[in-house]
Ligand code: FAD
């Protein structure tokens with residue numbers, strides 16, 4: 115088969131890229147290793163920057179998000195006995211949207227189905243060939259049959275464990291990584307959120323985050339050792355620990371209930387450069403991972419897709435510069451969002467090996483934040499998302 119663009123990976127990056135290209139009359143196929151049900155069962159990010167919301171609206175799939183999502187004009191940050199309200203709207207004029215990654219993916223699939231865009235699920239053994247020539251192709255197995263996609267460009271949107279990044283020769287690639295000595299235990303529960311806004315809580319027992327999906331669906335996280343297993347955390351133990359890590363007035367109002375999902379994710383900062391080689395262009399987690407503290411993973415995948423879709427559309431219109439510059443343009447934003455995610459992680463987590471000095475630095479940073487509009491503005495500007 116022949117398609118102009120072959121997109122590897124049907125997560126939010128690959129699906130959004132497919133839709134934006136189709137809207138511009140460019141024909142793309144998506145190859146996804148998992149089943150659709152599996153992709154839609156993954157509970158992941160919940161905070162959308164305005165840039166991503168605007169892209170979804172422009173792509174014609176913003177109406178359910180606008181009807182069912184929740185606009186948040188600020189967030190609560192509490193640590194070392196200090197509580198700070200960061201008022202995004204007043205400080206930056208912008209807000210964020212609470213709408214689950216699962217719902218975004220759902221809306222993308224629905225629209226791609228409606229317009230008849232090709233998506234192969236359970237595509238196995240995906241392999242990239244001749245990426246450094248003008249005639250690349252991708253092979254894969256589907257329901258026992260081998261297929262070949264001839265294309266002009268390959269978009270590697272297959273996440274951290276995909277094949278696309280490794281199709282760039284090691285001699286060309288540079289990887290930058292920092293691994294954190296803890297993970298996040300997350301639960302989803304049919305309980306009301308603890309506050310109207312998200313609560314980021316630094317505590318001597320470890321970080322906690324109270325998030326939400328809607329008025330009766332909460333998403334909470336606890337910093338835990340990497341050796342912990344979700345099955346060894348009872349719901350009761352989770353709620354007791356969460357209560358301990360919140361300021362008293364929030365702990366008192368926290369409503370507990372049975373969890374409907376429980377998982378542990380490791381935390382990592384990772385960036386692979388360059389984000390393109392030959393005819394391969396990487397987007398999203400295929401090229402970079404951020405620790406979740408700044409709510410940036412999904413939003414960075416979206417900004418990559420913004421730059422890549424714009425560049426491919428220009429390329430087909432005869433303008434080559436944007437595609438040549440894609441890697442440098444995307445990486446400039448990736449590094450800044452990585453810096454923010456890293457600094458939020460450093461400010462709010464317990465790093466047991468680092469001792470009292472770091473704890474005092476964290477306390478000084480939160481105190482500074484509480485008393486400086488400039489510091490609050492810097493945090494807010496990054497949280498709502500730097501401009502594309
Ligand atoms: P993905 O969503 O990973 O999609 C990649 C797709 O490619 C997958 O569907 C995968 O099945 C497919 N694929 C992989 N290999 C192949 C292959 N060889 N062939 C074909 N297809 C392949 N971010 C936040 O901001 N907040 C959070 O709370 C948060 N929680 C997270 C929890 C977990 C467990 C993980 C893994 C990530 C979390 N993230 C979170 C990050 C955020 O979800 C990601 O940044 C976002 O999903 C990136 O989108 P993507 O499309 O680039 O990658």
Ligand code: DHB
Nearest residue numbers: 159160325406407408409
């Ligand atoms: C959520 C996850 C995050 O990492 C974050 O910073 C904020 C919210 C969430 O899943 O709701």
